[in-house]
Amino acid sequence: MSTQATHAPAATGTGAPEPHARRWDGRGGGFLVKLALMALVNAVGVSVLWAAYAQGSWAIFAASLVLLVTADWVYVSRRALPLKYVLPGLAFLLVFQLFSMAYTGYVALTNYGTGHNATKEQAVDALLIQAERRVADSPSYPLTVVQRGDEVGFAIVDEGDVRVGSAEEPLADVPDASVDGRRVTAVPGWDVVPYTALISDTALQQRVVDLRVPVSDDADDGSIRTREGSTGQVYSSALVHDEAADTLTNTETGAVYRATDEGRFVSADGEALAVGWRVNVGLENFTRAFSDDTYSGPLLRITVWTFGFAIATVATSFLLGLVLALVFDDPRLRGRRVMRTLFILPYAFPAFLSALLWRGMLNANPDYGIVNQLFFLGTRIAWLDDPVLAKLAIIGVNLWLSFPYWFLVCTGALQSLPGDVMEAARIDGAGRWRTFRSITMPLLLVSTTPLLIASFAFNFNNFTLVYMLTGGGPRFTDTSATLGHTDILISMIYQLSGVAGGRADYGLASALSIVVFVIIGTISALAFRRTRRLEEVL
Amino acid sequence: MATTTTRPTTTDRPRVRRGRWFAEVGWKYPVAAVVIVYAAFPLVYVLSAAVARTGTLTGSTELFRTFSTANFEALNASRFWTWGVNSLVVGGATAIGSVLMGAAAAYAFSRFSFRGRRGGLTALLIIQMFPQMLAFVSIFLLLLALGDVVPALGLNSTVALICVYLGGALGTNTFLMYGFFNTVPRELDEAARIDGATHAQIYWTIILRLVTPILAVVGLLSFIATFGEFILARVILTSPERWTLAVGMYGWVSQELNANWGLFAAGAVVAALPVLLLFLALQKYIVGGLTAGSVKG
C-alpha cells in the first residue's frame, strides 16, 4: 500500500499514469453499502422523530427533521456532491459545537450568574424558603398526615391532645381521636395516611411539604409545617408572595418588594432581596465590557502579551518540531522508531500534570527547583516571580508541551511531499539547504499553514497552561485588578467575570468571550486569506 | 537496510568515511540523546512519585529516594482498569470517527469547487477559536434535552460523550488533512475519472491510500486529545463505572490538599503506555512511505 503511495506520483510524472491499468466498474458493492447506511440513518432518524413527537420536544423534532431531510436529499441528489462528504462531520458540528456557541450568545444577553441563577419561580421559592423561620423556642410535635377527600391536613399530638387542621381550618382539638404513642391512628372525619403510603406518592409528598396549617385564627401565631412527615414545627414567614401584583411583602417591616426588569425584587427605598433570576438584559453586558475602567489599563498590556505569547509559542514549537522531523527523517539512523516515540513523551502525559510539574521544577530556591539546581549551577532565579522571566518560563514550558505535536505533524507532512519533485531537485544538483528552502519548505507550508493558524488560535485561548503554571502572576503592582504579567485575554475574562473566583457573572463572561472571539476570528480569517496564495503554488 | 549499502564502501578509506558518517548521520545520535533528555526529564518526577511511598509530586529535588510498588498495586484496588477500558473505547471510537469524517470533509474541500468552499473552510477554522467557557453548562443542557428523546444520547452515556467529541472533530481534523490532500496531484483523480471511476471510488481507493500517513497522524492526535480530556467528560459521565481515565484520575488530585499524587503518577505512567504503543505501531504508516521511496532511490 505504501509502495503504491510513492510510486503513483512518480508514475504520473513520467506520463504513464498507473490508474489506467485498473478497470473501474462504476457502481458496485459500494452502492449497496451506501444503501444500507442510508436505510440505517433513516431508521434512526425516523425513530428519533417519533420519540421527539411523543415527548413533545419540538425543538429536537424540528432539528432532526431538518437533518434527516437534508441527509436524504444530499445522498440521493446528484447535485450535492461536496455535501456528501462534508455532511457527516457537519451534522455533529452543528448539533454539538454550534449549540454551545449559540448558548453562549444567548447567555451574553442575559444576566446569568451569581444571584441570577434560575427562573423567577425558583427565585421566589428560594426567597420564601429563606424567609420562613421557626418560631423561637417553639416545640416539635409528633405529626400524622390526614386526608379528607382531596383535602390534606395534619394531626398533631400536643401534650396528649390531638389537634387537627388543614390549610383553610386552623388547628382544633379533636377529643375522640385515637393515639398510639407518637402517632395518631384514627381521626373522625379524616383518613389517616400511613407513612408508607405517603412516601410512595410523590405528588402527595409535595403537597404535604407545601402545606401550612395555621396554629390559630391569628396569622401571627405562625403555622405548622412538616419537613419529613412525622414531626411538625411552628414556623412563620417574614415574606408573603402576591402573585397577581408580582410583589413580595415583608410582614415585619411592611416593605413591599416589586419585581424589576433587572431580575430582582426591589423595595421602594432601593433595597433588593438576595435571590434574583435570569432575565434578558440586551446588550448591557457588552457595554459593561467596554466601559469598566478598572480593566482598561491592563487591557492593552494583556492584549499585547496574548499575541506575543501565542506567536512565540507557535513559532518556537513549530521550528523545533520541524527541525527534529527533518533531522530524524533519515533512514540511515538506527533505532529511530524508538527515538521518535521518546520524543513524543511530553504529549503522552496530561497537560495539567505537566504544568504543575514545571511549576514545581521552576521553584526559585535551588533546593526545591531542579531547573535552577541542575542547569543554573544552583543560583537562585525567581522564574515565576519576575515579569520577564515568568514570560520566558511560560513560553519555554509551552514549547516543551507542544513541540511533539509539530514533530508529529511535520513528520507526517514530509512523507506526503511528492517524491518526484524532491528527486528532480536532487538530480538538478540543488544543495540540501536550497532544496529545503525552495522546495521542501514551501510545500510543507501549504499543508501546515492552516494548522499554524489553528495552533495560534488555540494558544490564544490556552487558559489551562496559564492557570496551572503561573496563575497569571506575577501580579501587576500598579492596578487594582487581580491580573498579572502572564495573564492572557481568556484568563482575564475568567478573573473579570469572577468565574475563577466563585462569584461568576456568566453573562459578562460570555459577552467578553464573544468580543475576544470576534477579534481573534477576524485576525485569523485575514491570515487565512493570505494562504490562498500559498495554495496557488500547486 | 541503508547501512548495508554503505558498508562495502567504508572499507576503502575508513577514516574519511567515518568522518563523513559522523557529519551526515552520526551527530544525530547525540542530538537525539539531548532531545530525549529534554522530553523525558520532567517526567522522571512522575516516575519517581509513582514508585515513592510519599504522596508528593514536586516536594523535593531528590528523586527515587524510596522504592515501592504500592502505588501500582493500589491501582488494582481502584477502578483504574475499568476507566482504562472506557478510555480506550471512547478514544478509539473518536479517533476512527474523526479520521473518517475529517478525511471526507477534507476531500470535498480539496477536490470539489463549490460555492462557499473558501467560506466554509474559513468558518471551520474560526469556529475552533470560540472560547468554550460555557461548554460545561451548554452541553449539559443539550444532553438533558436529547436524553429525554433518545436515552442513548443522554447524560451518563458513553455514546453521547463520543458524539460530543465528534462534534469537535471536524474543525481541527479537516484542517490537518486538507493541506495534505492538496499535496496529492490532481492528475491522479482526473485520470481515474476519465477511466470511469466514481468520485467515491477515487476517494476510497486512490486518495485515502496516498494520505495514509496523515490519517495515522490524525487518528493518533485525536486519540491523545480524547484520552486526556476531562472537562466535558466529567460533566457528561455521572457514574464512576463509566468514567474515563482522565476523569477518574483527575479526581484523585482535584482536591488540592488531599491530592494523591503517588497514585496519580502511577496511573499516568500506565496510561501513557497505550499512547506510546499506538505511536510505535502507527509509525509504520506515518513513515512507511519514506522507507519505500528511499529503497527505490
Place this chain on the structure above:
Amino acid sequence: MRKTAALPVAMVATVALLAACSGGGDTTSSAEPTSGDGAGAGTSLTVWVDENREPAVAAAAEAFEESTGVTVELVQKNFEDIRADFLAQVPTGEGPDITVGAHDWLGSLIVNGVVDSIDLADVEDDFEPVAVEAFTYDGQLYGLPYALESIALVRNTALAPDPAPATFDEMVAAGRAAGTKLPFVINTNGTTGDGYNYYPLQTSFGAPVFVQEEDGSYTNEIGMGGEAGHAFATWLGQNGMAGTGVFSTDWTDEIARQEFADGNAPFAITGPWAITGFEEAGVDFAVEPIPSAGGQTAAPFVGVQGFFLSAQSDNALLAQDFLVNYLSTPEAQRALHDADPRVPALLQVAEDVSSDPVVGGFVAQVKNGTPMPSIPEMADVWDHWNAAEAAIISGSADPVAAWDKMLADIQASIGG
C-alpha cells in the same frame, strides 16, 4: 453516474428497518412513567457524594432503603466539581436531592437560591456549636454538618521534645535550637501566597478578615485594617525573606510537608490532610494549638463539611428524613469520620475519637477557631489577600503600603 433508483430502494429499506426498530422504541417509552406500587418503591433519592465518603453514606442509605423501600442513588463526583455543578444543575430540575459540600459555599448557594433550609429539631444540640453556626446563614440552618477541620501546629517530638511553646517567637527559638535546616515550615503556596494558612497568625494580632457579630456571624465590614492589620503586615515583613527568613515564598504545600516529613523542620503549621504522610514517613509528632504571634489567641479558619438539601428537590420530605434521621445518627457520623478522619461534628463521636492524640489535638485547635466566612464577599478577598501576603513575605513590597493597597482593592471589589 447514479441511477434515480436509489431513492425508492432506500425508502423500502427504511421502512423495513423502521418496522424492526419501532417495537424497541415503544418499550423504552412505556417503561418510564409507571410509578411504584409498593411502599416507597419507584421513588428515589439522588445523593451526590465524593469518593472518600461514599462507603459511609452508602451504609446510611442502606438502612434508609430497608426501612422505607425508597431507592437511594449515590452519584460519585469530584468534590471540587460539586459546587459549580450543583449551581448549574439544580435549576434544571436534574440536580440531586442531597449533596455533600463545604460550609463556605453557603453564601453562593443562598444567593443563587439552590439550597433548602433544614431543621435538626431536637438533635441540633448534639452537634458542635461551631459546626452548626457555620451552616447557619442569617439565623437559619442550611445543612447537616459532619466534620470540621482546621490547621494546627505539628511538632516533631524527636527534634523539639518540649511541649507547645506559648508564643510564636519561642517556637522559632525552639526550632532554631533544634539545629535543623529550617526552624519551621508553612504552606505559602509559592509565590501565589496563602491567606488561609497564615490566618491564625493574623488573628493573633486581632485582625479578622471580616468583623464578626456577637453571635459569631460575619458582617461584610473588613476587619483586617487599622493598627492591628498594620502590625501583622509589619511583623510578616520582618520575618519574611528580606528579614529573619522564618517565612518563605519558596514553600508550597508539598514542600512544607516534605521538609517536615524529612525531619528538616521541627515545626509545621498544617492540617489533617498531611497527617497520613507524616505517619508513613515514620515521624513522631504531636498536634498542638498554634502559638500566638501578636498576643491574642491564634484562631485558624474552621472549615465544616456537611450535606446540603436542594431547593428544587421533588422528594424534599424523604430527603429531610434521610438527613435528619439517618445521616445524623452516631453510627452514620462515626462511619463518616472513619472514611475521612477529621474532627467529628457530632459531640458524642468527637468524644469517642478524642482519645486519639492526633484527632484530640485538632479537636482542641478547632475549639479556638472561627468558621471560614461563607458570605459571598469572601470570594473577592482571596486573590488580593494572598497576593499581598506573598509580596510582603518575599520582601518585594513595603508591608504597610501593600497591606493598605490590598484593603482598598478588596473594598473596591466588594463595592463599598
